[in-house]
Amino acid sequence: xxxxxxxEQQMVVDTVRSFVENELYPLEDEVERSGQxxxxxxxxxQDKVGELxxxxxxxxxxxxxxxxxxxTFTLLERELGRASMALSVFWGRPxxxxxxxxxxQRERYLLPCVxxxxxxxxxxxxxxxxxxxxxxxTFARRDGSDYVINGTKHFISHADVADFIITFVAxxxxxxPSGPKKRLTCFLIDRDTPGFDIxxxxxxVSHRGYHNNILIFDDCRVPASQxxxxxxxxxxxxNTWLAATRLTVAATCTGxxxxxxxxxxxxxxxxxxxxxxxxRFQGIxxxxxxxxTGIDAADWLTLAAxxxxxxxxxxxxxxxxxxxxxxxxxxxxxxxxxxxxxxxxLMDDLPIERxxxxxxxxxxxxxxxxxxxxxxxxxxLRPLGA
Amino acid sequence: xKILIPIKRVIDFNVRIRVKKDGSGVETANVKMSMNPFCxxxxxEAVRIKEAGKAEEIIAVAIGGRQCQDIxxxxxxxxxxxxxxxxxxxxxQPLAIAKLLKATIEKESPGLAILGKQAIDGDNNQTGQxxxxxxxxxxxxxxxxxxxxxxxxxxxREVDGGLETIAIKLPAVVTxxxxxxEPRYVKLPNIMKARKKPLDVMTPQELGVDVAxxxxxxxxxxxxxxxxxxxxxxxxxxxxxxxxxxxxx
Numbered sequence: 204x205x206x207x208x209x210x211e212q213q214m215v216v217d218t219v220r221s222f223v224e225n226e227l228y229p230l231e232d233e234v235e236r237s238g239q240x241x242x243x244x245x246x247x248x249q250d251k252v253g254e255l256x257x258x259x260x261x262x263x264x265x266x267x268x269x270x271x272x273x274x275t276f277t278l279l280e281r282e283l284g285r286a287s288m289a290l291s292v293f294w295g296r297p298x299x300x301x302x303x304x305x306x307x308q309r310e311r312y313l314l315p316c317v318x319x320x321x322x323x324x325x326x327x328x329x330x331x332x333x334x335x336x337x338x339x340x341t342f343a344r345r346d347g348s349d350y351v352i353n354g355t356k357h358f359i360s361h362a363d364v365a366d367f368i369i370t371f372v373a374x375x376x377x378x379x380p381s382g383p384k385k386r387l388t389c390f391l392i393d394r395d396t397p398g399f400d401i402x403x404x405x406x407x408v409s410h411r412g413y414h415n416n417i418l419i420f421d422d423c424r425v426p427a428s429q430x431x432x433x434x435x436x437x438x439x440x441x442n443t444w445l446a447a448t449r450l451t452v453a454a455t456c457t458g459x460x461x462x463x464x465x466x467x468x469x470x471x472x473x474x475x476x477x478x479x480x481x482x483r484f485q486g487i488x489x490x491x492x493x494x495x496t497g498i499d500a501a502d503w504l505t506l507a508a509x510x511x512x513x514x515x516x517x518x519x520x521x522x523x524x525x526x527x528x529x530x531x532x533x534x535x536x537x538x539x540x541x542x543x544x545x546x547x548x549l550m551d552d553l554p555i556e557r558x559x560x561x562x563x564x565x566x567x568x569x570x571x572x573x574x575x576x577x578x579x580x581x582x583x584l585r586p587l588g589a
Numbered sequence: 590x591k592i593l594i595p596i597k598r599v600i601d602f603n604v605r606i607r608v609k610k611d612g613s614g615v616e617t618a619n620v621k622m623s624m625n626p627f628c629x630x631x632x633x634e635a636v637r638i639k640e641a642g643k644a645e646e647i648i649a650v651a652i653g654g655r656q657c658q659d660i661x662x663x664x665x666x667x668x669x670x671x672x673x674x675x676x677x678x679x680x681x682q683p684l685a686i687a688k689l690l691k692a693t694i695e696k697e698s699p700g701l702a703i704l705g706k707q708a709i710d711g712d713n714n715q716t717g718q719x720x721x722x723x724x725x726x727x728x729x730x731x732x733x734x735x736x737x738x739x740x741x742x743x744x745x746r747e748v749d750g751g752l753e754t755i756a757i758k759l760p761a762v763v764t765x766x767x768x769x770x771e772p773r774y775v776k777l778p779n780i781m782k783a784r785k786k787p788l789d790v791m792t793p794q795e796l797g798v799d800v801a802x803x804x805x806x807x808x809x810x811x812x813x814x815x816x817x818x819x820x821x822x823x824x825x826x827x828x829x830x831x832x833x834x835x836x837x838x
Contacts, residue, residue: 210658210659210662210663210783210784211662211780211781211783211784213659214662214663214666214775214780214783215777215780217623217663217775218774218775218777218780221774222774254776255774255775255776255777256776256777256778256779257776257777260777269777271777
């Protein structure tokens with residue numbers, strides 16, 4: 204076993220961290236205050252990352268991306284996770300699923316994303332289809348050589364800045380061992396498609412400035428050339444290409460927890476009460492010990508899952524474990540951070556309350572904790588027929 | 590022309606330094622190490638000179654343990670062409686470093702050596718000056734600007750009274766001050782290319798240099814804690830204190 208990073212991996216970590224600290228941290232207060240990132244500022248971040256050759260680091264080199272392996276990309280995500288998501292979203296990491304497109308789709312969507320000319324978003328959730336994704340109601344009806352889409356999606360992250368949306372809709376129903384389920388199909392929907400509207404979403408307590416949107420499809424007509432993969436292949440496509448995105452949640456949680464933790468250690472060493480640093484009290488020092496133990500455990504779970512992806516080993520359960528553990532660890536760490544900082548931890552003069560707020564969504568999106576536990580348990584029991 | 594850039598691996602500038610309880614040194618266990626920031630500026634300057642077409646090859650040199658390969662790889666990713674590690678476990682002092690660099694320069698024949706003005710660990714601020722004396726080369730320490738002229742270099746130096754501009758002939762030793770440039774972020778493609786660039790390892794013995802320390806360190810101690818400040822009632826009192834107590838105006 205090898206637990207160390209290569210020189211190259213260490214340089215990636217160092218570069219991303221210093222970029223995040225120098226270029227993104229100084230912008231965070233304004234994002235929190237305004238709840239917005241001006242598009243020109245987003246463009247500036249994209250350009251800086253592009254100059255570094257770090258844009259689209261997850262996409263294979265044959266398509267012009269950085270070609271990082273899963274482990275190195277996960278390290279990059281971990282460091283990016285330190286910063287506000289409203290800002291880090293402009294460090295383009297196009298969805299890998301775009302690699303599944305045909306030559307024309309790669310030309311029109313993947314390559315412009317890699318070049319930073321287009322931004323993608325991904326639409327799955329609906330008001331009546333959250334964890335039960337195959338209950339979705341948005342439906343595409345075949346009409347000649349076109350499809351006509353009707354329905355509503357919500358919670359669609361950064362659709363406001365996206366040029367097109369990778370959209371999963373139902374195109375029929377099929378019998379499964381657990382009853383009838385929707386057959387899913389994936390479409391690439393340009394934002395200016397007639398009958399398609401991207402509306403502002405809800406005000407979320409987490410990730411201010413990183414907006415969620417509501418998508419309305421009202422007789423939205425798209426040609427069959429917008430279909431990603433085969434009709435009805437959406438569920439398999441999602442399983443093949445999107446499982447790894449859960450790992451990015453684990454990685455970003457770990458990075459953010461570490462940033463929060465470092466502030467706690469500093470505070471515990473310098474804040475004095477009863478004539479001594481509060482870190483001298485076991486009430487505080489034991490918290491720090493538990494926090495770093497959780498952070499390290501989440502880190503190793505996450506990196507080990509990424510390593511399995513690189514070895515082409517089955518990693519489904521390990522990714523679920525990492526996502527589950529890291530997101531729940533972040534909740535504990537940020538909650539304890541507020542306890543360590545006391546009243547000041549709740550004030551928006553410090554970023555602690557923000558880490559705490561931002562942490563909450565991590566246990567919900569990209570597969571809620573309950574879904575991750577379901578995946579893990581199913582992996583254990585299904586081979587035994589239970 | 591070749592440029593030689595000697596670089597040093599030091600405790601990262603973000604780390605709060607802790608002195609060991611027995612006064613034998615500072616705590617380095619579990620501490621992040623990086624390239625000395627002044628050395629990063631030296632690498633950046635060399636890369637800019639090469640990009641401007643005034644140098645053909647940049648050679649990065651580090652002296653120390655095997656771990657120093659990490660800063661050499663960083664220098665290669667920033668734009669150095671090849672690297673040399675002079676491997677030793679001895680804590681090498683400035684004079685020995687200067688002798689090792691002189692021996693390396695005699696092998697490699699660069700026209701310019703750019704060093705950080707000092708390393709942020711020992712803060713000795715000696716190696717560059719010693720190296721130029723040993724080689725008999727021109728010297729420009731604390732550079733905040735370097736221009737190429739027909740006869741050599743015009744270097745702006747940050748000195749106590751302000752800025753001093755001097756003309757020197759090549760070959761030369763230049764040491765960098767903080768404001769010479771802002772080092773670049775390492776680019777991803779260059780990180781990957783750095784892996785394929787040559788990194789040679791040699792020893793002080795091969796260079797015929799005795800690196801045994803000539804200075805014994807007796808004790809290392811924390812600087813005294815700063816006393817609390819004083820509140821003054823008005824500007825007149827402040828001026829009075831500055832003039833008569835602090836004697837700075």
